[in-house]
Amino acid sequence: MTFRSAEIKAEDLPGGDGERYLLSGDWRGQTILSMLKEFQHLEQVRSRGRVEIDLSGIAGIDTAGAWLIRRLMTAKGEQGSEAVLIGGEGPIRELIGVLPEKAPAPPSDQGDKGTLFERLFAPTGKAMAELGSDFYAAMHILGSAVRGAQMKLGRGAGVSPASVVTHIDRMGVRAVPIIVLMSFLIGAIIAQQGAFQLRYFGAEIFVVDLVGILQLREIGVLLTAIMIAGRSGSAITAEIGSMKMREEIDALTVIGLNPVGVLIFPRLVALTVALPLLTIVANFAALTGAAVVAWAYSGITFDTYLSRLHEAIDHTSVASGMIKAPFMALSIGIVAAVEGMKVGGSAESLGQHVTTSVVKAIFVVILMDAVFAIFYSAIDF
Amino acid sequence: MEKGLEAVKQEGEVNADGRQVVLSVRDVTVGFGSQLVLDHLNLDVYRGEILGFVGASGTGKSVLMRTVLGLLPHRSGTIEILGVDYDNASEEERMLVDMRLGVLFQHGALFSALTVKENIQLPMREYLDLPQSLMDELAYLKVEMVGLSPDAADKYPSELSGGMIKRAALARALALDPDLVFLDEPTSGLDPIGAADFDALIAKLRDTLGLTVYMVTHDLDSLFSVCDRIAVLGQKRVLVEGTLEDMFACDDPWVQSYFRGKRARSVVAHEKQPTAEVEKT
Numbered sequence: 322m323t324f325r326s327a328e329i330k331a332e333d334l335p336g337g338d339g340e341r342y343l344l345s346g347d348w349r350g351q352t353i354l355s356m357l358k359e360f361q362h363l364e365q366v367r368s369r370g371r372v373e374i375d376l377s378g379i380a381g382i383d384t385a386g387a388w389l390i391r392r393l394m395t396a397k398g399e400q401g402s403e404a405v406l407i408g409g410e411g412p413i414r415e416l417i418g419v420l421p422e423k424a425p426a427p428p429s430d431q432g433d434k435g436t437l438f439e440r441l442f443a444p445t446g447k448a449m450a451e452l453g454s455d456f457y458a459a460m461h462i463l464g465s466a467v468r469g470a471q472m473k474l475g476r477g478a479g480v481s482p483a484s485v486v487t488h489i490d491r492m493g494v495r496a497v498p499i500i501v502l503m504s505f506l507i508g509a510i511i512a513q514q515g516a517f518q519l520r521y522f523g524a525e526i527f528v529v530d531l532v533g534i535l536q537l538r539e540i541g542v543l544l545t546a547i548m549i550a551g552r553s554g555s556a557i558t559a560e561i562g563s564m565k566m567r568e569e570i571d572a573l574t575v576i577g578l579n580p581v582g583v584l585i586f587p588r589l590v591a592l593t594v595a596l597p598l599l600t601i602v603a604n605f606a607a608l609t610g611a612a613v614v615a616w617a618y619s620g621i622t623f624d625t626y627l628s629r630l631h632e633a634i635d636h637t638s639v640a641s642g643m644i645k646a647p648f649m650a651l652s653i654g655i656v657a658a659v660e661g662m663k664v665g666g667s668a669e670s671l672g673q674h675v676t677t678s679v680v681k682a683i684f685v686v687i688l689m690d691a692v693f694a695i696f697y698s699a700i701d702f
Numbered sequence: 703m704e705k706g707l708e709a710v711k712q713e714g715e716v717n718a719d720g721r722q723v724v725l726s727v728r729d730v731t732v733g734f735g736s737q738l739v740l741d742h743l744n745l746d747v748y749r750g751e752i753l754g755f756v757g758a759s760g761t762g763k764s765v766l767m768r769t770v771l772g773l774l775p776h777r778s779g780t781i782e783i784l785g786v787d788y789d790n791a792s793e794e795e796r797m798l799v800d801m802r803l804g805v806l807f808q809h810g811a812l813f814s815a816l817t818v819k820e821n822i823q824l825p826m827r828e829y830l831d832l833p834q835s836l837m838d839e840l841a842y843l844k845v846e847m848v849g850l851s852p853d854a855a856d857k858y859p860s861e862l863s864g865g866m867i868k869r870a871a872l873a874r875a876l877a878l879d880p881d882l883v884f885l886d887e888p889t890s891g892l893d894p895i896g897a898a899d900f901d902a903l904i905a906k907l908r909d910t911l912g913l914t915v916y917m918v919t920h921d922l923d924s925l926f927s928v929c930d931r932i933a934v935l936g937q938k939r940v941l942v943e944g945t946l947e948d949m950f951a952c953d954d955p956w957v958q959s960y961f962r963g964k965r966a967r968s969v970v971a972h973e974k975q976p977t978a979e980v981e982k983t
Contacts, residue, residue, distance in 0.1 A: 350830040350840075350878060357833070383879035384847075384911070385832070385840055392839075412912060419910050424839040425852040666860020667814035 325380060326352045329360055339371035339402070342393070345378030348386025360389060364396045372397045376409025382416060391420040398422075458659045463651070465581040466589050484587040485594075492553040492588075493595030499552075500545055500599050501606040507544060508536060508607030512614040525619045529626055530633040532611040537638040541604045542596075543690050546649040549596055550682035554657040557588050558678035561661025562671045570662075581658075589654040596650035597643055604642070641702055645693050649686050656682045722749040723782075724882050724914050725770065730779035732762070732769050739765050741938035742779070747882070752908055752915040754925045757935030758956060763918045764808070766935065767884055770916075771805060772796075784881060801829050804875030808886040810867040812859040818845065818870045819855040825877045844873040849903060865896045876907065885917040889924055897921060901928045922969045934960075 324347035334341050342363065346352060353360075374390060390406075394417075397404040406414060434440060515528040561584060564570050573580045608630070615621040621629075660678035664671050696702075725747035732740040739762040747753050757763045768774045770781055772788055781788050786799050812821050822841045826832065832840075845855045848869040859867060868888060875883055888904070889897035901921075905928045907913055919925065925932055926946065933943035934957050942952045949961045960966065 350826065350832065354831050357836070384843065384876075385830075385836070385879070388840060388843055412910075416910050419906075420843065421846065425842045425846040667858060669815035 324349055324352045326355045327386065328378075329356055329363060331363055334371065334373065338369075339373065340368045341373040341375055343375045343378060344390070345380075347381040348379055348389070349381060349383045350385040353386055353389060360393070364393055367400050368397060368402045370402055372402045372404040374404060374406050376406055376413055379409060379413055382413050384416070384420075387413070387416045388420055388424075390417050391422065392424075395422045455659060458662065459655045462581055462585060462655055462658050462662075465579060466586045468582075481587070485590050488588050488591030489595050492549065492556075492591055493599060496549065496552055496595070496599060497602055500548060500603050503544065503548060504536075504541065504603035504606035505610035507540060508532060508610030509614045511535060511540070511607075512611035513618060516615065516619045520619075526621060526625070526629055528615055528619065529611070529621070529629040532615075533608065533630050533634045534638055536607045536611070537604055537634060537642045539642070539690065539694070541607060542600045542642045542645045542649065543686065545600045545603045546596060546646070546653065546686045547683050549592070549599065549650070550653045550657075550686060551679050553592065554653045554682040555675050555679050557654065557657035558661040558664075558675045559671065561585070561658060562664030562674055565662060565664050566666060566671065585654070585658045588658070589651060592650040592654045593647045596653075597646035600643060600646045604639075637702055641693075641697055645690065648693075649689055652685045652689060653682045656685055723747070724749050724784055725916065726780075726782040727766075727770060728780045728782075730766075730769060730781060731777045732765055732774060733777060738938060740769070740776075743939045745933060745940055745943070747914060747916055748931075749881075749914050750908065750912060751930040752904065752917060752928050754929030754932045755916065755918045755935065756920065756925065756932060756960065761935045762938070763935055764886060767886060767916070767918060771803070771884065801825075801878055802881045804878070804880035804883040806868070806871050806875045806883070806885045806888055808890070810859065810871035812867060812871055812874065814859050817856050817858055818850070818862070818873070821859070821870065821874045822855075822877050825874070829878060841873075841877075844876055845870075847876070847907070848873045849899060865892050868892065868900070872903075876911075879911055880913070882914045882916065885915060885919075887918055887920065889919065889921045894923070897923060898927070904928055922966050926969055 325345075327346040327348045328344070330343040330345075332341050332343065333339075374393065376390075379386075394404040394406075406417065435443065512528055512532050515531040516525055519525050519527055519531070561570075564584070570580045570584075573583055612623055612626045615626055616623065657678045660674040660681070664674045723746050725745070727743060727745040729742045729744065730740055731738065731742055743766065745766075755763055755766075765774060769776050770783070783799050784802055786795050788796065788799065791799065812818070813824070816824065819838070819841045822844050823837050826837050826840065830837075842852055842855060845852060850866060850869050850873070854862065854866060854870070859870070862870060868891075872885075872888070875885075885904070889900050892900060901924050904913075904915060904917070908915055917924065917929065919929075929946075931943060931945060932949055934941045934949070934952075934954075936954070936956055941954055942948060942957060946961075949957060952958070952961075
């Protein structure tokens with residue numbers, strides 16, 4: 322179905338005391354563009370005397386077209402001439418008739434924008450205040466997670482074990498393949514690079530020390546935590562966020578359950594259990610990867626590898642890495658939950674907070690690793 | 703007159719009464735797996751009418767609407783919208799048809815990341831090539847048309863109340879001045895005054911813009927006050943269609959209990975009061 326394009330022609334009224342606009346074609350959203358310039362020109366040019374708008378040539382009209390005609394009438398009225406419609410079928414006139422004379426005014430800008438000083442520093446202040454409130458929110462969630470577990474009145478046990486087990490399965494067990502693969506490769510890469518460098522000194526055997534200590538103290542827990550922040554942190558934020566969007570959190574509160582206790586606590590517990598276990602898995606995988614590479618590139622047999630490893634690492638190497646795991650798990654969970662609770666009404670805000678959650682969680686994990694490194698060196702652990 | 707006839711030829715067949723059919727559903731069967739929801743269903747919607755569509759919950763009212771809109775596949779039959787066979791139409795024909803349809807989903811389905819104004823302008827941007835200032839004016843015009851205040855135009859859907867969301871969604875459905883508007887339970891969840899306003903609004907828009915309205919509703923007030931024709935869905939097909947009198951005359955038990963139940967009777971009693979009194983209330 323094709324429309325003719327809209328046209329407008331101006332001619333002087335006989336007698337010369339006014340103008341007549343002849344409108345023709347389809348006055349629809351799709352067809353008015355071609356004559357819009359001409360129309361705006363006619364609208365702005367001052368007319369004298371009476372203005373007749375002849376609608377009889379109009380084949381079809383919609384709100385956009387009717388609105389232009391209405392606007393033309395208003396403009397001519399303001400210029401002091403009298404605008405009248407002539408011709409045209411009933412429905413066209415009726416449609417023009419129901420439109421308001423002026424477009425409903427958009428709300429004016431809210432207040433003044435403030436001085437340059439204010440505009441420079443207000444965002445900084447806001448960011449700081451937000452950081453502060455994020456910290457409070459995190460503490461609130463940590464606190465009520467600990468307290469919230471005991472808040473279910475009806476049932477004896479605070480935590481529902483089923484929920485915790487489900488989350489351990491989802492966040493822990495199902496992450497095993499990817500963690501194993503990733504750690505195996507990381508171990509292999511460190512061993513390979515280390516072996517190449519240590520070869521210059523004829524000290525290739527020390528690659529075992531390098532991999533063992535690096536993996537157990539730092540890399541194992543750090544990379545596992547980063548992987549979990551991306552994998553489970555985002556999931557927690559998205560779950561809690563979409564529940565917030567659909568008022569499910571409010572429903573829990575009204576039913577008399579503490580949402581933090583019901584939703585967040587099991588996830589925190591599950592993360593705290595799963596991350597150390599995954600770290601152990603990651604360590605084994607990485608050491609295996611290193612063993613394979615050490616054998617392939619440097620000819621270090623598995624026996625030699627194991628005995629060297631036995632001498633190189635002791636329980637402090639293992640413990641110093643493992644101690645970090647639950648703390649990292651907790652901070653991933655809390656950051657994810659805080660971001661989830663901040664999700665607003667739109668799909669966009671969900672996406673934004675999931676992104677923020679992952680970025681923040683990874684940042685916090687690395688920061689924590691650094692703090693632990695300083696701490697360990699201070700106490701000579 | 704000649705032009706009129708030509709338009710009619712393009713737009714769809716004309717039935718015996720000389721009324722133009724804008725939506726014709728023939729022998730449509732829809733099912734999920736082994737479950738049949740609609741079985742050889744027929745339905746006609748005529749230009750300029752407001753068709754009220756009722757049926758018990760779960761009889762497939764929404765399924766039919768989604769099928770007509772091409773959101774669900776159907777197993778057999780044809781659907782003609784504005785004279786175009788939707789299944790066999792080219793991409794371009796479909797786009798032209800889509801442009802002339804407006805849909806108000808049950809929960810509004812406004813885009814949550816856009817303001818009301820941007821929601822209304824989205825179809826305009828897609829299909830029309832207009833300057834931003836004119837689109838702004840048109841958007842504010844639509845906002846006013848559906849009875850929202852101009853400052854609602856710059857709000858996000860999450861900041862609106864349920865009734866405002868319905869109105870904003872209607873404004874979006876009307877953005878391109880469609881010929882055929884589908885409304886899925888437009889008055890559900892509105893207070894009676896808001897619902898009556900909404901009905902009046904739809905009637906007014908029908909009169910001024912020449913809309914054809916396909917309205918799925920459970921609201922007896924809407925059925926009695928604005929609908930020209932009513933169709934009842936039941937037993938996987940259209941049980942009965944026609945005016946309110948036809949509904950009262952129908953002897954199907956569900957239709958009887960629907961239109962002669964306690965709630966319906968009170969609405970009827972109210973509607974039959976002298977108009978002066980109705981206006982007073």
